[in-house]
Each structure stands twice: as C-alpha cells, then as structure tokens.
Amino acid sequence: MSMALDSIDYYDDPWAEEDLLDGIFGEKQSNVGDPVLHHVQCFEGDNHYLGVMVDGAVVIQAKYEIIRLIPLFAFHHPYFLAAIGNTIDGKKRYGVLSDLNEIVFPIIYDNIVWWKNKGEDCYAIKLKQGDKCFCYDVRSNSPLFEIDDYNSIGTFHAFDYYSKVVEDYISEIQWTDKKYSIVRKGDHYGIILNDGTVVIPPKFKKITEFNFFFDKGTCEMRANVVFDDYVEGWIDYQGLIFGFIPICYKSAKRLNEDRYIVLDEEGKYGIIDKSNNVICGFIYDDYVKHEPYRSGCYFSKDYVIFHSDNGWSVVDAKTGVSTAYYDQISWHFSCKYCYVSKNSKKGVISVSGEAVIPCIYDKISGFNADKGITASNVIFEGKEGCIVDAKFISQKVKNTNKDATSSSKLFLRERKTYERYSGTYAQDEMGYSDDDIDTIFDGDPSAYWNVD
Numbered sequence: 355m356s357m358a359l360d361s362i363d364y365y366d367d368p369w370a371e372e373d374l375l376d377g378i379f380g381e382k383q384s385n386v387g388d389p390v391l392h393h394v395q396c397f398e399g400d401n402h403y404l405g406v407m408v409d410g411a412v413v414i415q416a417k418y419e420i421i422r423l424i425p426l427f428a429f430h431h432p433y434f435l436a437a438i439g440n441t442i443d444g445k446k447r448y449g450v451l452s453d454l455n456e457i458v459f460p461i462i463y464d465n466i467v468w469w470k471n472k473g474e475d476c477y478a479i480k481l482k483q484g485d486k487c488f489c490y491d492v493r494s495n496s497p498l499f500e501i502d503d504y505n506s507i508g509t510f511h512a513f514d515y516y517s518k519v520v521e522d523y524i525s526e527i528q529w530t531d532k533k534y535s536i537v538r539k540g541d542h543y544g545i546i547l548n549d550g551t552v553v554i555p556p557k558f559k560k561i562t563e564f565n566f567f568f569d570k571g572t573c574e575m576r577a578n579v580v581f582d583d584y585v586e587g588w589i590d591y592q593g594l595i596f597g598f599i600p601i602c603y604k605s606a607k608r609l610n611e612d613r614y615i616v617l618d619e620e621g622k623y624g625i626i627d628k629s630n631n632v633i634c635g636f637i638y639d640d641y642v643k644h645e646p647y648r649s650g651c652y653f654s655k656d657y658v659i660f661h662s663d664n665g666w667s668v669v670d671a672k673t674g675v676s677t678a679y680y681d682q683i684s685w686h687f688s689c690k691y692c693y694v695s696k697n698s699k700k701g702v703i704s705v706s707g708e709a710v711i712p713c714i715y716d717k718i719s720g721f722n723a724d725k726g727i728t729a730s731n732v733i734f735e736g737k738e739g740c741i742v743d744a745k746f747i748s749q750k751v752k753n754t755n756k757d758a759t760s761s762s763k764l765f766l767r768e769r770k771t772y773e774r775y776s777g778t779y780a781q782d783e784m785g786y787s788d789d790d791i792d793t794i795f796d797g798d799p800s801a802y803w804n805v806d
Contacts, residue, residue: 360422360423363394367431392409394407395407396423400416401417403416404416404418408453419439419441420446433453449461449466459490462483464482466479466481466482476492477493478508480501487500491548506537506538510533510548513529519568519572522573532549542558542559544561545577553592554601557604558581560579562577574597576590583605583643598628599626610656613656622637634669639663642683653689654705665680670705680713681696682695687784693721698716699713700718702729711741715733716733718732720787727744734746778799781799
C-alpha cells in the first residue's frame with residue numbers, strides 16, 4: 355500500500371501496579387525499575403491489510419484497511435489507541451481498539467477525529483455517526499456523550515481542591531464530579547462539560563481556562579474572554595459576563611463600578627448599570643476604545659465617545675445624555691474637554707457639550723483651560739497663530755500689534771515653536787512644542803505613547 359504507516363514511542367509506568375503503602379511502614383520489598391521505552395509500528399500483512407506491533411510482537415492482527423495510532427499521555431494505560439477502518443456495506447466505517455486489542459468503539463462510525471492540545475498528547479476524541487457527533491474523554495474513560503459538531507475539543511479539566519474554600523464552592527455550584535473543556539466551532543470558542551452540557555456557547559474569539567478568585571472569604575470562578583470587537587472581559591461558570599451581564603450581549607467593557615458599555619445582538623452599543631438597567635439606548639455602532647497597555651491613550655470613566663449614523667458624540671455614562679454630533683472627536687488629556695471637527699473645521703467642547711472654542715478653525719492643538727481659554731498652535735483662514743483669552747491672534751499680529759493685552763504679550767513672548775515635529779500626534783493633537791518633544795521625549799515624538 356502507498357500510504358505511510360503510523361509509528362509512535364511510549365514509556366510504560368513501572369509504578370502502575372505498585373502498592374503505595376509498600377516501604378512506608380517497613381523496609382521496601384519491591385524493586386521498581388526505570389520506565390521502559392516501547393516502539394509501536396503499524397505493519398502490512400501478506401493479505402495487504404494492516405495491523406499493529408509493539409516491540410516487534412503483533413498486538414493487533416492485520417485485518418483492517420486503515421489504522422491511525424492515537425498516542426496517549428505517558429505513564430497511563432492504555433498507552434495508545436488505534437483508530438481502525440474497514441469497508442462495510444460499501445461504505446468506509448471506523449472504530450477504536452485499545453493497545454490490548456480490546457474493542458473501545460465498534461466499527462460503525464462515519465468518521466473519527468482527535469486533537470493535540472498545544473503539542474501535547476490528545477485527550478478528547480470526536481466520533482461522527484450520521485448527523486450526530488459524540489465525544490470520548492480519554493482521561494476519564496467515561497461513556498460517550500453527544501456534542502455539537504465542534505472543530506476542536508480541548509482537554510477536559512478537573513478541579514484540584516487545594517483549599518476548603520474551593521472545595522465548598524465547587525460543591526455549592528454542583529460541579530464536584532464534573533470536568534469542562536474549551537471547544538471551538540468555526541472561529542469562536544466556548545466551554546462544555548463532560549456530559550455534553552453547553553456551559554458557554556462558542557461566541558468568543560478567545561477564552562482561557564477557569565481560575566479562582568477570592569474576596570473576603572468568598573470564592574469565584576472566572577474565565578478570561580476576548581469578544582468579537584476585541585474588547586477583553588471575563589465570564590463566570592454560568593456564562594455571565596463580569597458575573598451579571600447575560601450572554602445575550604455580544605461584548606461588554608467596564609467603565610467604572612456601575613457602568614458598562616455593552617453590544618447587543620443587533621450590533622449596537624449602549625450603556626447599562628450593574629442591575630442591567632439600560633442607561634443609554636442601543637443606537638451606536640462604535641465607540642472610542644482604549645487599550646490599557648497604552649498609557650498615552652486618555653479616556654474618561656464617566657463619559658464615552660460614541661458613533662452613530664449622525665456622527666460622533668460624547669455621552670454622559672451617568673445619565674445617557676449626549677452632546678451634539680461631530681465628524682470627529684478625540685480626548686484632550688484632561689478628559690474634561692474634547693477636540694472636535696465638523697465640516698473640516700476644528701474646535702473644542704467640554705464633555706457636557708459646551709462649545710469652548712467654536713468649530714471655525716482649520717487647525718487647533720495645545721489647548722489649555724487652566725488660565726483662560728488658550729491654544730498654542732492654531733490656523734484660522736489660512737493664518738497661523740494662537741488663541742489667548744478665547745480670541746485668535748495671528749502670527750502677524752503677534753509681531754506688530756502694540757496694543758495687545760499684557761496676557762497676550764506674555765503668552766506670545768513665551769510661545770514655543772511647532773515646526774520640526776509637525777505632522778506627529780504628540781504635536782498636532784496633544785500640543786507638545788518642539789522644545790517639549792526634545793526635552794520630554796528625547797526628540798522622538800512616538801515616545802509619547804510610552805509616557806506613564
């Protein structure tokens with residue numbers, strides 16, 4: 355036959371039949387040797403059918419059209435399984451034999467699939483029969499249970515009771531004798547139990563194993579997840595997002611202790627509180643997200659920049675009240691103001707929607723409200739200048755106007771240059787001058803994102 359024949363190696367477990375009490379209360383009697391390496395090889399018989407040999411001795415007779423070896427983890431019996439196939443009634447059918455040639459599953463299945471978990475030996479096997487799929491957990495050797503047609507099934511995890519708190523918690527949620535597995539269907543992941551119960555439907559881009567969290571003597575089990583919009587969160591053993599948000603929502607991001615941005619089944623964002631009350635209706639298709647590892651990304655825990663068909667607006671997370679709509683909105687570093695743009699004109703608003711600097715400028719950055727309304731880098735009707743006391747002062751006026759106010763003169767006299775790093779975010783959007791970038795960022799404006 356032309357197909358390559360499977361072969362694997364495994365170590366036996368010399369302690370498998372050892373009495374664990376031997377040698378504890380008296381002199382050790384047995385002499386247990388080191389693990390022994392064994393070689394498993396499929397072979398083709400004279401009849402052109404396949405069998406299996408271990409260390410040259412035949413353990414499975416050559417009477418199958420196809421054999422695939424399923425390696426199991428070391429020091430565990432059986433050490434391997436053999437997926438076998440023959441043509442029956444004109445159709446190829448599959449079954450599973452143990453390493454002792456015992457029938458694990460008869461030759462009645464349409465297909466058999468198994469996986470390796472991150473390069474480790476496999477633990478779960480999927481068997482298909484007609485339009486039904488079944489799973490076999492190799493580690494527990496439990497009976498078959500019916501499952502969905504998953505693309506992959508991970509290791510079934512049991513719980514180690516390393517504390518009385520954990521043991522009581524597992525007992526309370528009635529998971530004492532249960533194991534769980536992370537499964538994948540299409541591009542999404544979920545969690546099932548070893549009886550086929552779907553705990554968490556496959557709807558996450560990523561999901562981790564459960565971990566235990568403790569607070570004031572209580573215990574909670576959480577699995578970290580990544581939603582379709584790449585927002586990160588966690589779910590509990592019931593599949594509740596952050597422990598209380600129903601899984602009917604497709605995404606959830608925590609703003610503060612009582613406000614969450616959530617995505618509904620229609621693909622629209624809104625805001626709910628910790629009692630699942632809707633604070634802001636589901637009318638938005640996007641919002642400004644902030645990655646926690648980018649310390650330069652400013653954001654507010656009480657306001658959200660949302661997008662809808664009308665444009666961008668700032669929404670008060672406490673009340674759900676929205677500002678007017680703009681073509682673009684970005685946070686000022688104070689998180690009390692926002693740069694806005696409408697019809698290609700720039701301005702500044704407060705988070706409550708007040709127009710601090712009207713949307714009439716071609717460019718504006720370096721906004722500061724600590725000492726009046728100022729902005730250090732402004733272009734208005736093609737003229738460069740600045741804003742002092744909420745009024746535009748052009749570069750030309752700066753050089754010639756002898757009647758400028760004392761505050762204007764002081765501001766203009768101390769005005770820094772904004773030329774060498776023009777076009778960078780640190781200068782154009784955040785208002786850092788050439789000298790600032792040289793001093794604070796060592797001349798590298800991209801280092802702005804690394805500032806703590």
